[in-house]
Amino acid sequence: MSSTTGTMTATSAHPKTHAKPVSMVLHGLLAEFDDDHKLVAACKKVRDAGYTDWDAHSPFPVHGIDRAMGISMTKLPIFIFFCGALGTATGVIMQWWMNAVDYPFLISGKPFWSLPANIPVIFELTILFSALSAVIGMFAFNGLPRHYNPLFRSERFKRATDDRFFISVLASDPRFNLNSTRSLLESAGAAAVERVDDTSESEAPPRLFIWAHAILLCLALIPIAMIYRARNAPIDYPRLHVIFDMDNQEKYAGKQAANPAFVDGRAMRLPVAGTVARGMLRQDPALTDGRVGDRWLTVFPANVTIDDALLKRGQNRYEIFCAPCHGFDGSGNGRVTDVARERGLGWVEPKNLHDEDVRLRPVGHLYNTVKNGIRTMPPYGDQISGESDRWAVVAYIKALQRSQRAAPGDVPTEKKDELNNRK
Amino acid sequence: MHHAETIDIMQEPRHLERARTVGHQALFVGVAALGAGVAVALFGGKLDGFLKSYLVSYTYFLSLALGALFFVMIQHVTRAGWSVTVRRIAECITAALPIWLLLAIPLIAMAAKIYPWMTQTLLSPDMAALVEKKRQYLNFGFWAGRIVLYFLIWSWLAHFFYRKSIEQDSTGDPKLSHWMHQRAAIGLVLFAFSLAFAAYDLIKSLNPGWFSTMFGVYYFAGSVQGFFGLLIIVVAWVQSSGRLPRAITTEHYHDMGKFMFAFTVFWAYIAFSQYMLIWYANIPEETRWYLSRQTGAWAWFSVFLLFGKFILPFLFLISRWPKRMRELLIVGALWILLMQWCDQYYLIMPAENPESAGAGQLPLHLNDLLCFIGLGGIFIWAVTQRMASCSLVPERDPRLHEALAFENY
Structure with missing residues (x-):
């Protein structure tokens, strides 16, 4: 093998670029x-x-x-x-x-x-x-x-x-x-x-090759630098709008302009007669508003069935939307309230739901409070959407109130053993 | 080329006289089976059931002949070199097309027994009202006229390409190849429309309330898939009879296998495309066709078709070696031929109304087998008579040397 792979010395394979002898x-x-x-x-x-x-x-x-x-x-x-x-x-x-x-x-x-x-x-x-x-x-x-x-x-x-x-x-x-x-x-x-x-041995690449690559590398960094700047610096000109989609279309919306397409020439159209806005259907005021005439409902509407599922749903909604201020047990010690107290924010304390005036309020009034708010409490009708969910929250509040004023006789027997054993 | 040896086609045994006797035997068996089928139908009093069985095997063998016609034309239009040694066999298979016009006579004569749009009594009132809107297209005179027209187109095309090819055997005129190249382009357009509409008229109009513009392509995909199965079988038979021993090589089997694989995938592609659009839109007029095929035993039959006509052949044929191993490829080809028949059964047999009594049952009957043997015998007779009458290879085709030296790489 060694005899066949003999080496030789050539003066140069490329006379112009190599003056010194290269071993071949x-x-x-x-x-x-x-x-x-x-x-x-x-x-x-x-x-x-x-x-x-x-x-x-x-x-x-x-x-x-x-x-x-x-x-x-x-x-x-x-x-x-x-x-x-x-x-x-x-x-x-x-x-x-x-x-x-x-x-x-x-x-x-x-x-x-x-x-x-x-x-x-x-x-x-x-x-x-x-x-x-x-x-x-x-x-x-x-x-x-x-x-x-x-x-x-x-x-x-x-x-x-x-x-x-x-x-x-x-x-x-x-x-x-x-x-x-x-x-x-x-x-x-x-x-x-x-x-x-x-x-x-491997030859070094030509100098031009190295320089060209270095320059290309630097140029390649420019777009990255521009993106970085765009993401981190405030700019006072509109964004580059490459694809328009339908962002800037001609439209009449928001203008009190004339529209020749209609006989009366008005761009702003009135709703069709009899249109009911979302959430505004009041066929059954007892269910949707918690009142009949001027009087609050004192019992749950007929088509709300109080059962386990409704209370579970009420608990779920209550703990998401009400508990942050009113607390999980309804005594007004929610996390938001705690923080406000700690920081002295001049916060109007949320009501303790076990206070006598709240306990004696008709359920229709509670429903109205959930839906439309009261005093500084904002309305939650949009978050707790649907009559059924709101009544579920009311039902859960009533259950909470009951839980704080229960007599020993109210506790089911099997739970009573559990409580006794815990003591 | 590294082929030191060049094959002289004139030294090859290329006439199969035995085909004539085989054909006569097949015709005898076929006619006997068909006669037995008619007898069973008449004594059993189930003529509509017999006609449906007849239609299944009728469209099955028709699809194979149409696949052959398509193959011949596509070879001409692409000026293909590899396929010259197997093209004559495909030309022989198209000999069944004129015979199939004659076999359409009982269908046309008794169409009212199975095509529900002909008599209002077979349809629910809603469906009848819908079909009434299609009356301008779906009426007996126009329908029968169309069937005849399709067969005239096909027979004319098949005859033209066969005659010119035979003419070239004696003259060796390369101009004939050029002419066939040009005619094939026009022929393919005629073929595409006639095949699609024939599929609508013969098969789809069994469900006159149903819509699927893809149905013609579905029938086409299965036709060509099945045809390649048949071509492989016939070529293997010719070679096992000692004919064309060197003109047709493993390379040609490999290519026929590739085409069979390709059309297996194409069939699945079309079948799924038709299914998915209907599944997605979920419109009752369209889903009822599939509902009939997903009720009771038909649901299992659909799954069987999915695996048998696509998944198994796909996995079997995807690799190179089964396509180059003759015995395995023949097994695959026989399976594809069986599945193409099952596909016709699936298209024709289920009830029009998925809620009708017995809609979920497979109406398997002795007549299915008798019609298969009967029409199959006539089909074999038509093909073999032509095979016996001419050279099995276009011996003076200007591109023959390409096919003889053909190699897959």
Whole structure:
């Protein structure tokens, strides 16, 4: 081996750029052929001689050369298949997670997880993963991109992209021997055989190359810097409006302008006769307003059924919207109240819901307070929307009040044991 | 090329005289089976059931012949080189098309027994009112005229491409290839419309209240898928009879397998596209067709079709080696042929009204088998008579050398 991979010293491969001598090592042998038939025949000979580290070069694809070179079937399809299957799995899991688990979003009344709607995306991701893996895998399996090959040093080899055919046998092949390999190639019908040398160490890239990259890198930072500035500095001009969508359309809204499209010429239209605004339907004032005429309801409206579910719902709404000020037990010691007291904010204390005046208030009045507010308490009708939820809150308040003034006889027997045991 | 040997087509055995006797036997069995079917239907008093069984096998073998016609034209229009050695066999398969016009006569004569739009009594009042709006298109005279027109188009196209191809066998004139190339472009347009409307008229109008513009493409996709299954079987039969031993190679089987795979995926794509749009919109007039096919046993049949016609063949054919291994490919082709028949069964047999009594049952009947054998026998007879009468390869086609030297890489 060592005798065959002899080194030699060339004065210069590129006289202009290198004044000092560069040490060269043998890269391999390059054989030139006249046509593709001779190339295929020679490939068979090189293959049969047992060489492994060699290649054939042709200006066009040659049918059957894989077999002539003894190249086994590519593994790329298997790689693509598994990447495609990964795409399928990604499509399934992504959509299941997004639409059925993490952010359930009702579309067209279909189930959150419904396969027919998801198949197009699963299909597209399968194709996408397969196609990308085919391209990337092809490059990777071929060892591409490769910007430099020692064969490029051969003047003769330039015709490999034009009208000549080559076999290159590398010195790294265990069977390589300068003389015997040369005679094999010659006997296989080569028109010419030449040795190709390479520098023993990698050369530094040209200075221009380094400078060009440094400048490009700096230029690439500019957009990032601009984005950073835009995100962190106040600006006094309107944002760059790249895609208009329908942001700036001609419209009559908000203008008391004339609109010739209507007979009366008014742009601002009156609602159609009989229109009821949202939440303003008052067919049953007992239910919607908690009163009949001027009198507050003293009992719950007929179509509100007090049961466990309603109280649970009332507790849920109460603890979200009422408890921050009135406290979880209704005694007016909510977290907001605590903070206001600590900081001395001059806060009008929320009512203790167990005070006598609150206890004796008719339920209709409580309902009205929840919906429209009272004194400094703001209305919660918009947050606790729907009559049923508001009545549920009222029911829960009544339950809270009862809980603070219960007689021992009110406690169910099984709970009584629990309480006794706790003591 | 590294092929040192070049195949001389004139040295190949390329005439299959035995086909004629096989055809006569098939015709005998077929006519006997069909006769038995008619007898069973008459004595059982279930003529409408027999007609539906007949229609299933009728559209099944029609789809294979149409797939063959499509294949011939697409090879001409793309000036394909690889397929020349198997093209003549496809041309022979199109011989069934004129015969199928004759076999349409019982369908046309007794159409009122199975096509509900012909008599109001078979439909619910709402559906009848809807169908009344389609009367200008769905009336007996126009319908029967259209059926005849489709077959005239197909028979004319099939005859043209066969005749010119045979003519080239003796003259070797490359101008004929050029002419067929041009005619194929026009022929494909005619073919596309006639096939789609034939699918609407023959199959879809069993459900006259239903809407699906994709239905024609659905029938087309299954036709070509099934045709490649048939082509593989016929080519394998020809070769096992010692004909064209070197002209048709593993490379050609590989390509036919690739096409069968491609149309397996295409069928699934079209079937799903039709399903998803209807599923998503969820409009009663459209969903009722699927409802009939998701009621009772039909639901299982739908799942069977999904796996049998797409998922299993997809996984089976995706790899390179089953397509290059003749025995495996033949198994796949037979399976595809079976599934194409099941698909016709699925399209034709379920009840028009998903709420009618017995809508959820598979109406399996002896007549399904008898009609399959009967029409299959006639189909084989039509194809084999032509196969026996000519060379099995377009021996002087200017692109024949491409097919002989063809390799997959």
